[in-house]
Amino acid sequence: MSGLLGRIRRKATAPPAAPRTADDELFGGRRVLDRGFARHEQAGLQMSFLAMARRIPHLVARTAGLAWSVDRTALCTVAAAEAGQGLGAAFGLLATNRVLVRLFAAAPTAQRVEAALPSLAWVAAASALVAVLREISKAATGRLEPKVERAAAVQLLRPVIGAELAAIEDPEFRRLLDSAQYGTDAARRMVHLNVAVVNALISLASAAGVLAVLHPVLLPMLVLIALPKGCGAVRSARRRYRSIQAWLEHLRKRHQLAGLLIEQHTATEIRVHAVGPYLLRHFEAMSQEGEDEQARLARAEAATGLAAGAGSGIATAATFVVLGVLLTTGMIPLAVAGTAVIAIRTSTLQLGSFVGQVNQLYEESLFYTDLERAVVRAVERAIPRDGSDVGKPPDEIRLENVTFTYPDRSAPAVDDVSLTVRRGQIIALVGENGSGKTTLSKLLAGLYMPDKGRITWDGTDITDLDRSSLFAHVTLIAQDFMRWPFTARTNILVGRPDVGPDPGRIDRAAAYAEADAVIAELPKGLDTLLDRNYSEGVNLSGGQWQHFALARAKFREGSVIIADEPTAALDARSEIAAFARIRELAADGCTVILISHRMASCRHADTIYVLHHGRLAEQGTHAALLARPGSLYASYYNLQADQFAP
Numbered sequence: 131m132s133g134l135l136g137r138i139r140r141k142a143t144a145p146p147a148a149p150r151t152a153d154d155e156l157f158g159g160r161r162v163l164d165r166g167f168a169r170h171e172q173a174g175l176q177m178s179f180l181a182m183a184r185r186i187p188h189l190v191a192r193t194a195g196l197a198w199s200v201d202r203t204a205l206c207t208v209a210a211a212e213a214g215q216g217l218g219a220a221f222g223l224l225a226t227n228r229v230l231v232r233l234f235a236a237a238p239t240a241q242r243v244e245a246a247l248p249s250l251a252w253v254a255a256a257s258a259l260v261a262v263l264r265e266i267s268k269a270a271t272g273r274l275e276p277k278v279e280r281a282a283a284v285q286l287l288r289p290v291i292g293a294e295l296a297a298i299e300d301p302e303f304r305r306l307l308d309s310a311q312y313g314t315d316a317a318r319r320m321v322h323l324n325v326a327v328v329n330a331l332i333s334l335a336s337a338a339g340v341l342a343v344l345h346p347v348l349l350p351m352l353v354l355i356a357l358p359k360g361c362g363a364v365r366s367a368r369r370r371y372r373s374i375q376a377w378l379e380h381l382r383k384r385h386q387l388a389g390l391l392i393e394q395h396t397a398t399e400i401r402v403h404a405v406g407p408y409l410l411r412h413f414e415a416m417s418q419e420g421e422d423e424q425a426r427l428a429r430a431e432a433a434t435g436l437a438a439g440a441g442s443g444i445a446t447a448a449t450f451v452v453l454g455v456l457l458t459t460g461m462i463p464l465a466v467a468g469t470a471v472i473a474i475r476t477s478t479l480q481l482g483s484f485v486g487q488v489n490q491l492y493e494e495s496l497f498y499t500d501l502e503r504a505v506v507r508a509v510e511r512a513i514p515r516d517g518s519d520v521g522k523p524p525d526e527i528r529l530e531n532v533t534f535t536y537p538d539r540s541a542p543a544v545d546d547v548s549l550t551v552r553r554g555q556i557i558a559l560v561g562e563n564g565s566g567k568t569t570l571s572k573l574l575a576g577l578y579m580p581d582k583g584r585i586t587w588d589g590t591d592i593t594d595l596d597r598s599s600l601f602a603h604v605t606l607i608a609q610d611f612m613r614w615p616f617t618a619r620t621n622i623l624v625g626r627p628d629v630g631p632d633p634g635r636i637d638r639a640a641a642y643a644e645a646d647a648v649i650a651e652l653p654k655g656l657d658t659l660l661d662r663n664y665s666e667g668v669n670l671s672g673g674q675w676q677h678f679a680l681a682r683a684k685f686r687e688g689s690v691i692i693a694d695e696p697t698a699a700l701d702a703r704s705e706i707a708a709f710a711r712i713r714e715l716a717a718d719g720c721t722v723i724l725i726s727h728r729m730a731s732c733r734h735a736d737t738i739y740v741l742h743h744g745r746l747a748e749q750g751t752h753a754a755l756l757a758r759p760g761s762l763y764a765s766y767y768n769l770q771a772d773q774f775a776p
């Protein structure tokens with residue numbers, strides 16, 4: 131009995147299960163990489179201070195290279211102005227030394243001041259020159275920055291738009307792309323930081339040079355002051371970068387939540403289903419998690435800063451002791467000691483900002499490195515451009531035992547499928563949700579390459595064809611077609627942007643798809659912006675958008691038309707009309723691949739293919755499939771037909 135009571139009591143006092151976090155509830159798991167993975171991922175980050183110091187010239191060269199490619203004049207202006215400032219500063223220090231020597235000379239005060247005047251004039255001239263050059267450099271840097279940002283963005287975006295669809299859908303590549311997007315901003319900031327670092331380096335070098343001239347022992351002392359701060363800076367930069375990497379997806383999800391709360395298309399459910407307070411609660415919880423991480427970083431950074439500051443402080447104190455010893459033993463005169471104090475003061479001040487800037491430069495460079503890595507990955511997975519030209523529209527497209535599995539799935543989405551489509555024919559793909567129709571259409575369009583089997587266009591394997599010339603023949607009305615946030619005209623023009631906005635062709639396409647009636651009601655006709663997020667933009671209904679998708683397809687005038695649920699949102703009359711026109715395209719010599727759940731619209735197809743779990747279960751004409759006892763097609767067809775039975 132007491133054992134049972136004990137068990138019950140233990141059960142009652144057992145710690146409650148860990149509360150589900152916002153990550154768990156909304157996204158099915160934590161969106162923060164654990165540190166183990168972060169360590170593994172960032173193996174290349176285990177860098178020493180020296181290795182980092184060695185990277186500075188490389189970083190400077192890389193940014194300079196980028197700047198060189200966009201504006202050589204501005205870059206040369208910055209370089210000359212910075213070098214001039216360094217020389218001016220060194221010259222100023224030497225002139226200061228001469229002023230001090232004259233002032234400390236054994237002569238009457240008036241004479242000493244008079245003797246110091248020319249050198250004083252040189253000091254003033256040097257600082258005026260430095261000030262002018264600083265502003266010139268600032269102006270040229272301001273000109274360079276946006277150009278470098280643009281160059282970096284284009285450097286990333288160009289290969290990305292040319293990469294295989296499978297690469298874009300690869301979660302690892304997506305993560306890299308997220309980080310790389312920070313890289314374009316980083317490139318911009320790197321210009322400014324680079325200038326600051328070079329400026330500080332030159333000033334430091336000139337102060338160091340002057341110190342070495344004054345007495346050689348002062349130079350190593352300066353290095354001793356610099357070292358702890360440098361090490362601390364690298365430590366902090368690495369820590370921050372790792373944190374951002376680990377929290378990247380968490381950050382994205384948090385931004386996404388904030389966006390969802392204010393977007394238009396979420397507004398109805400946010401209100402009616404009270405999703406707003408629910409998401410806001412999770413947003414706050416996720417933000418708090420992020421704040422804890424920020425606090426941890428700030429604490430760690432303060433501790434590192436304290437240790438580095440203490441190290442530099444001790445080295446500075448030691449330097450002044452050395453200076454005192456040199457002075458009292460008569461190894462340097464008072465004027466030299468005075469100049470040395472000024473040089474050390476200036477250089478330690480410079481050092482403070484230098485360390486901060488190197489720190490930032492290093493951190494930004496890590497993101498820029500991700501941009502470069504993303505570019506390399508995108509280039510590696512580029513759609514090949516070296517195949518033979520497709521030329522004329524294909525007479526026959528053939529799939530031979532094609533199998534395709536998505537990288538993150540175990541079962542194939544398309545499994546051992548063989549079929550042939552001839553020019554002027556309509557084939558229909560039917561099947562339940564998830565049976566592989568859209569995937570098969572993307573294989574036919576050359577968007578995915580089969581894992582097994584092959585796809586041929588007039589007998590040539592598509593891997594041997596220049597894919598851009600293949601795409602030029604394909605018109606894809608995708609199931610999730612784009613609602614471009616552009617004007618009505620551009621929404622049609624993007625069917626084939628390279629032909630330009632030919633008014634006749636746009637009007638014909640609009641009329642074909644019955645989008646002309648929609649356009650007639652738009653406040654500015656074809657010039658109306660189809661995005662309510664901007665002033666004067668308008669919202670279209672789902673069906674009106676579908677008219678635009680069809681108009682875009684017609685404008686493209688491709689010879690292989692893949693229509694994936696092209697009429698799902700159309701009203702009954704528009705749907706019948708649309709299918710009639712799609713059939714006319716086949717009569718005009720196009721190849722039509724039609725995917726639809728409306729069995730009635732597939733009945734006119736030359737061949738109907740029924741997909742089931744990725745495999746080709748049945749094929750034949752409407753009449754043959756309907757007549758086949760127990761056929762899947764007949765069951766789908768009759769299910770729909772029965773709904774209209776009295």
Ligand SMILES: Nc1ncnc2c1ncn2[C@@H]1O[C@H](COP(=O)(O)OP(=O)(O)OP(=O)(O)O)[C@@H](O)[C@H]1O
Pocket residue numbers: 299536537538539543561562563564565566567568569570609
């Ligand atoms: N990008 C993707 N990555 C991973 N799996 C995918 C992807 N797209 C589709 N799938 C999976 O592949 C299978 C086939 O999907 P597909 O979109 O081809 O089906 P479908 O026949 O077009 O379905 P529906 O009738 O709903 O449009 C499904 O199990 C789906 O979950």
Ligand SMILES: [Mg+2]
Pocket residue numbers: 567568569609694
């Ligand atoms: Mg589909």
